Amino acid sequence: MLLALEDATVRFGGRAALDGVDLSVAEHEIVCVLGPSGSGKSTLLRVVAGLQHLDGGRVLLDGRDQAGVAAHKRGVGLMFQDHQLFPQRDVGGNVAFGLRMHGVSKGEQSERVGELLDLVGLPGAAGRAVAGLSGGEQQRVALARALAPRPRLLMLDEPLGQLDRSLRERLVVELRELFGRLGTTVLAVTHDQGEAFALADRVVVMRDGRIAQSGTPLEVWQRPADEFVARFLGFENVVEGTVAGEAADTPWGKVPVPEGASQGVRSLLVRPAGVRLVDAGLRCSVVARTFKGTHVAVRLRPEGDAPVLEAACALRAAPEVGDTVGVEFDAAEIVVLG
Amino acid sequence: MVLPVAFFGLFFAWPVAAIVARGLKADGSWQFGRITDVLAQSDIRHVLWFTTWQALASTALTLAVALPGAYVFARYDFPGKQILRAVVTVPFVLPTVVVGTAFLALVGRGGLLDELWGVRLDTTVWAILLAHVFFNYAVVVRTVGGLWGQMDPRQEEAARMLGASSWRAWRKVTLPALAPAVAAAALMVFLFTFTSFGVVQILGGPTFSTLEVEIYRQTSEIFDLGTAAVLTLVQFVAVGAILAVHAWTVRRRESVLRLVAPETTARRPRGAGQWALLAGVLATIAVLLVLPLAVLVQRSLDAPDFGYYRALTSADGGVFLVPPIEAIGNSLEYAVAATAIAVLIGGLAAAALTRRDAGRFVRGFDALLMLPLGVSAVTVGFGFLIALDEPPLDLRASWILVPLAQALVGVPFVVRTMLPVLRAVDQRLREAAAVLGASPWRVWREVDLPLVRRALLIAAGFAFAVSLGEFGATVFIARPDNPTLPVAVARLLGRAGDLNYGQAMALSTILMVVCAVALLVLERLRTDRTGEF
16 A cells, blocks of 8 residues: 555544544555545645644555654645645746755756646746736646656645636546546545546545545445435435335335345435436425426425425426426435445 | 754843842842842932833823824825835934934034024933934834724725714724724833933933933942842833733734725825824924934034044044044944844744744743843843853953844844744745655745745844944943944043044944935835735
């Protein structure tokens, strides 16, 4: 393992920002830590970088304990959330900074700076002042600067956080392609699930300083580990039910569950796509409909006091607000959590 | 951190401890009764009383004269404002000796007022008070006016829209926001005037004596080191108390204010009232700040063919072993050395204080650094005299003694100038450099230094001006054959005769010019390319 955290713990005052975290990152792997703000994900990066002191546990890089190794000797790269470009240096000076610190010769420096600026799509920008760069350009310079000294591990803190949506979507694809080409090992943190799923080989969901789930984007998306992860991923149809055989008893009535589901009282996730609008079944009134481009999200209030349901409907089939519809559930889109 | 602490331990704490021991220890045992003995003497009580009330009166007078000035500089736009702002600041960096001499030339025997109307103020307390106003005008204009100019006038306008009269809007909105700055400025002025030495020494004559002057007199004229030590302790306690109150008001001032660029709040005066106010402030500056310096220059030229200046080059006067002109060279050499020491120590201290993980000890050191500023130069000089004159550390014969003392006084200025700038540097910028492989030292060199270079230059300039004009400490320890400019001026003034008087005026003029030039260079540095960062 290139990076391993063992029982890493950091306390601020009485609160644990990291609470016994175990995490490992293999060479060439892209791991994305996903969590709401305050979940401890930035602290995780700072601990690995050596900018934050550990209150317990160990950080190992290439199997070597990093206790007592100063930040500048760890050979890891960190791209800060708001880039933190050096304001008094031009673009080239920023990118060359790490090379200079490592005693790379002048000629090699300028060669590598040119190479990196080409790589991030800013050819010939070495002489530009950083104050005059747009947000996206700053982000690229920060990336080039972090890549320049060839860190064994590149860490990204909310790499695309401050950029607008379309730029973000484009850059995340570029980043993944770039890291794949360079074989860079990456540990990134973000609060944006779309970004995490698009970028990562493996996603780690954090909650209150602990790891809630770890897996490939597909695994995490398909089988959220618990209600917190499901809700954090944006799923709202989570309800408690009693699973017996291939059906569960829920406030929404009998709901079919996949074969082999764990039995007993469980949290159930019903994906919006698993909520089918039919003539029979659970009677619901439509309280809102939101156009989502590829489909329409419909909010349904069932009769009685059962929780509100979200359904995804095809554009043409979507009912109007105020309509009364019937609901059936599709076992393939239902997950029995934890 | 180690170097500044060692520096202060060796050159401040130890000398102060030596003073304490000298004052309170006799035959190896502590004699605390001596404190009450000294304080019971009626002439000492008189000195204490005078020190306090003249400081209060000076502070009140300075505020009364300078607050309208602060307002005019903050809110009015008029031609020549930039130059005038620099002119107003010149007195603050002028050596006290120059200030004293200038006022002597204005209101003393044979001074301008004496010639015109036969008025002499140098035997009254008014000369001292006026000189203190002269000296501290800039403190109020800069501290209060600086904030005032950055306060958003729309806040007052908002109050007006809610139905407040303009006077009420000012009283309820602007004044409360301004009050901590006024308090801080007042405390600074009080501190400076409470520990006033050069001005009182020259203008006070035998009648008026502050604590500081009395300490000097007890040491160098009466040779009563015990009394001097007790007085030093009294002053130490008083200054500590003032600084504590000052630190408290400064903290309160850090409440969140909406600040705007000063250029946007100033406008041309409108109506007779505002023009009259502007005229009044300009007249005050002309009479109080410019006139004394002009008279000083005029007096120094009051002999045919620059006679006084030429006299400076000969040793015939008999006051010194060397021609007085050599004092210029001495002063410059000492000031350069002192500046180098002050910038090194102050820079290291400021860097240590900026660290986010700075513990309580380090933060306490912050307050400690301010002490030499207030604890009076005479204390420092006296402490050097009795602490560093015997093995293991005998620096009495070494030229470095004078720059060391001057650096001690200069360090607080360096720290004060550097600290806000260093604190403004984003910690994550340093972290970014560290992650890219920069060691802590390189982080400082690569990240902090480029950002604070200008502050460093300004700090160096301040330290230079302070060293150049330093009088209280230097007068104790400068050797007779190596006088600095202020010491030479004071010694010339102590002698009778027109030639000595004229030479003092001439030397003071030279000193004033050097300091003013240093300040003007600083002002340029301060305003140049402000948009860079």
